Amino acid sequence: MKKGLLFLGFGGPRDEDEIEEFLTQLKGEEINHELFRDVIERYRRIGGSPYYAILERVVSSIRRRIRGAEIEYGVIYGYPTLEEALENLEKRGAFQIVLFPLTPYRFHQLLKGIERLHKKAEELLLELMEADPWFKDPEYVKLWAIRIRESLFPKLKVSLLFTAHSVPQESSTPYLKDLEATVQALSNLFPDIPWNIGFHSWREGWVGPSLSEALKNLKKMGSERILVVPVGFVFDHLETLYDLDIVLKEEADSEGVVMERVSCLNASEDFLNFLTKRVYDALKK
Numbered sequence: 001m002k003k004g005l006l007f008l009g010f011g012g013p014r015d016e017d018e019i020e021e022f023l024t025q026l027k028g029e030e031i032n033h034e035l036f037r038d039v040i041e042r043y044r045r046i047g048g049s050p051y052y053a054i055l056e057r058v059v060s061s062i063r064r065r066i067r068g069a070e071i072e073y074g075v076i077y078g079y080p081t082l083e084e085a086l087e088n089l090e091k092r093g094a095f096q097i098v099l100f101p102l103t104p105y106r107f108h109q110l111l112k113g114i115e116r117l118h119k120k121a122e123e124l125l126l127e128l129m130e131a132d133p134w135f136k137d138p139e140y141v142k143l144w145a146i147r148i149r150e151s152l153f154p155k156l157k158v159s160l161l162f163t164a165h166s167v168p169q170e171s172s173t174p175y176l177k178d179l180e181a182t183v184q185a186l187s188n189l190f191p192d193i194p195w196n197i198g199f200h201s202w203r204e205g206w207v208g209p210s211l212s213e214a215l216k217n218l219k220k221m222g223s224e225r226i227l228v229v230p231v232g233f234v235f236d237h238l239e240t241l242y243d244l245d246i247v248l249k250e251e252a253d254s255e256g257v258v259m260e261r262v263s264c265l266n267a268s269e270d271f272l273n274f275l276t277k278r279v280y281d282a283l284k285k
Contacts, residue, residue, distance in 0.1 A: 001127075003283055004070040004094025006085055007059055008101040008113060011075025012051055012237065016040055018078065025077045042242045051237040055102070057267040058275065065276045069283055070094040073102075076113040083120045096127045098282045102234060104135035104182065107167060107175040131282040135178040139274050141185045144231055146270070147262045148190065151227050159194040159223035161214055162186070164232020165239060166199035166206040176207060182231055194221055200232075200243050211248050219257055226252065228261040234271070236264045 013022040019039055023031045043049060059073045070092045074085030089097055099117060101110055114130065121128045134140050152158060162183050167175055187195050198214025199207055209217065218226055228248070230240050244261055252259035265271040 001096050002070065002093045003068070004072070004089040004092070004097040005066075005279060005283060006082075006089060006097055006099050006117070007055075007062075007071070007073035008082065008099060008110065008117075009051075009055055009073060009075045010103070010109070011078030012049060013043070013078065014052055015048065016043065019043065022077055042238060045246060046238065046241040049237045049241070051235055054235045054266050058102070058272065061267065061272050062275060062279055065272075066279055066283070076109050082113050082117050086117055086120050086124065086126070090124045090126060095125075096129070097121070098129050098131055098279075098285075100131040100279060100282060101133075104133055104137075104140060104234075105164075105175050105178040105232070106133055107165075108171040129282075129285065131278065133178065134278060135182045136185065137274075137278075138185075139277075141182060141189075143265055143270055143274060144182075144186055144229060144262070145189050148186070148227065148229060151260060151262055152190075152193075157223075158225045158227050159196070159218045159221065160187070160190065161211075161218060161226050161228045162195065162197040162232075163211060163214075163228060163230045163244065164197070164199060166202045166208065166210075168206050172207050179232060186229070186231065194218065194223060200239050211243065212251055215248060215252060215255065215257065215259075219255055223257065225258040225260075228259060230262070230264055234265045236266060240264060 013019045020031065020036055023036065023039060055073060059071065063071045070089050072085040072088050074080050074082040076082065086097070099114060103110065118128060148160065164179050183197055196214045196218050198209055198211040200211060202208045202210035215226065228244055230244060233240060249259055
């Protein structure tokens with residue numbers, strides 16, 4: 001039986017023309033003009049998101065490295081949709097398909113997306129399998145640890161600020177537990193360095209603290225230099241390039257704190273090697 005592999009991404013707009021539809025999908029309701037203009041301005045400030053370019057480089061690389069399986073990607077919000085990607089695999093003769101999220105953390109929208117795929121698979125008479133999550137994989141933790149260590153040396157008296165997207169408190173499991181496992185594993189590798197975690201897009205009733213509050217908490221602890229580690233994201237996109245590199249950097253400057261950021265894993269060679277092994281193991285099962 002021919003196997004296939006479907007990478008699941010969060011998605012987003014490819015350009016300004018897709019922003020309104022993306023926000024409507026994300027919010028589940030018609031968006032107001034003020035929010036629409038604000039998001040457009042954010043994308044313009046960063047010169048557009050590199051998300052899809054990175055995603056497609058990753059998928060293309062894995063296709064070259066893995067033989068004997070059809071490989072596609074779909075996104076929860078945007079195009080190609082998860083269902084379209086599954087249909088493409090079926091058309092190419094794959095009937096046993098591994099679902100491989102391009103995130104180690106099991107957040108609510110991802111789990112709902114997987115439910116959508118199981119429903120679609122029943123229609124197409126496909127067999128789905130889910131790759132194991134990798135938030136505790138020592139090799140994944142090592143990817144971030146290497147980047148932290150490279151950024152620390154030879155700087156002294158630095159603190160770490162781990163960041164990830166916030167979620168509603170009522171739907172924070174298992175996402176928060178997964179994320180905390182990764183952060184704890186990393187903090188254990190740097191036991192003498194103070195750290196905190198801050199959440200993007202925090203609001204009342206959502207998991208906190210906010211990025212701003214986390215930054216101020218580190219300053220209160222005496223931190224004069226902060227290294228931001230966006231461990232909640234594998235690819236750079238609006239959340240890192242705007243929320244961190246522009247907004248949080250401006251706040252850090254106003255607080256008299258030196259802020260630097262670790263790059264996301266993106267399509268780096270070591271991350272591609274990690275993914276290749278995980279994909280190979282998932283396809284063997």
